[in-house]
Amino acid sequence: xxxxxxxxxxxxxxxxxxxxxxxxxxxxxxxxxxxxxxxxxxxxxxxxxxxxxxxxxxxxxxxxxxxxxxxxxxxxxxxxxxxxxxxxxxxxxxxxxxxxxxxxxxxxxxxxxxx
Amino acid sequence: xxxxxxxxxxxxxxxxxxxxxxxxxxxxxxxxxxxxxxxxxxxxxxxxxxxxxxxxxxxxxxxxxxxxxxxxxxxxxxxxxxxxxxxxxxxxxxxxxxxxxxxxxxxx
Numbered sequence: 600x601x602x603x604x605x606x607x608x609x610x611x612x613x614x615x616x617x618x619x620x621x622x623x624x625x626x627x628x629x630x631x632x633x634x635x636x637x638x639x640x641x642x643x644x645x646x647x648x649x650x651x652x653x654x655x656x657x658x659x660x661x662x663x664x665x666x667x668x669x670x671x672x673x674x675x676x677x678x679x680x681x682x683x684x685x686x687x688x689x690x691x692x693x694x695x696x697x698x699x700x701x702x703x704x705x706x707x708x709x710x711x712x713x714x
Numbered sequence: 715x716x717x718x719x720x721x722x723x724x725x726x727x728x729x730x731x732x733x734x735x736x737x738x739x740x741x742x743x744x745x746x747x748x749x750x751x752x753x754x755x756x757x758x759x760x761x762x763x764x765x766x767x768x769x770x771x772x773x774x775x776x777x778x779x780x781x782x783x784x785x786x787x788x789x790x791x792x793x794x795x796x797x798x799x800x801x802x803x804x805x806x807x808x809x810x811x812x813x814x815x816x817x818x819x820x821x822x
Contacts, residue, residue: 639814641802641813642812644809647809689757701746701806701810702748702763703748703804705757705759706757707756707757708756708757
């Protein structure tokens with residue numbers, strides 16, 4: 600079974616803090632994704648990565664950055680946390696495009712509250 | 715027009731009934747289609763995917779795809795209270811686009 604883990608289930612930070620969210624997958628997937636999920640807005644893609652050291656912006660990258668130094672690990676960074684970044688953050692991974700139907704497997708999520 | 719549309723619900727069905735969840739999409743080039751189940755406070759869990767027109771069955775779940783009409787549906791037979799969750803439809807074009815989900819309530 601695919602296992603995607605996230606560093607924290609719940610996180611409380613203060614406005615202006617730098618926040619790191621870590622995601623690790625153990626299935627050697629090439630693709631990794633960061634989403635946020637808010638009531639009524641559904642899943643929104645923040646950033647994704649198709650390879651080590653490679654990143655691409657999703658639909659809402661503003662205020663976020665990412666890092667992928669190793670294939671299994673994909674980090675989301677909030678450079679200066681703001682209250683409107685309070686949300687559920689979900690990491691996902693999927694196998695290589697062209698060899699699969701792009702199904703994504705999700706981690707348990709991190710509920711971040713910014714005060 | 716949203717790329718992937720779902721009725722937000724809630725859809726309420728009695729235990730033992732068939733629950734029918736629908737999803738429409740706008741991109742005719744979409745190649746594959748996914749259904750995820752998400753319990754409150756949890757992350758989405760892949761139930762099944764379909765990529766050819768017609769039906770695909772897996773246990774109590776059946777996915778139906780009609781590319782000409784651009785809709786995909788999920789039928790849940792013999793619905794159980796444990797099926798109560800939000801069901802997300804996702805459509806693969808050059809990336810995976812998620813609908814906002816339909817909340818299903820199965821009452822005893």
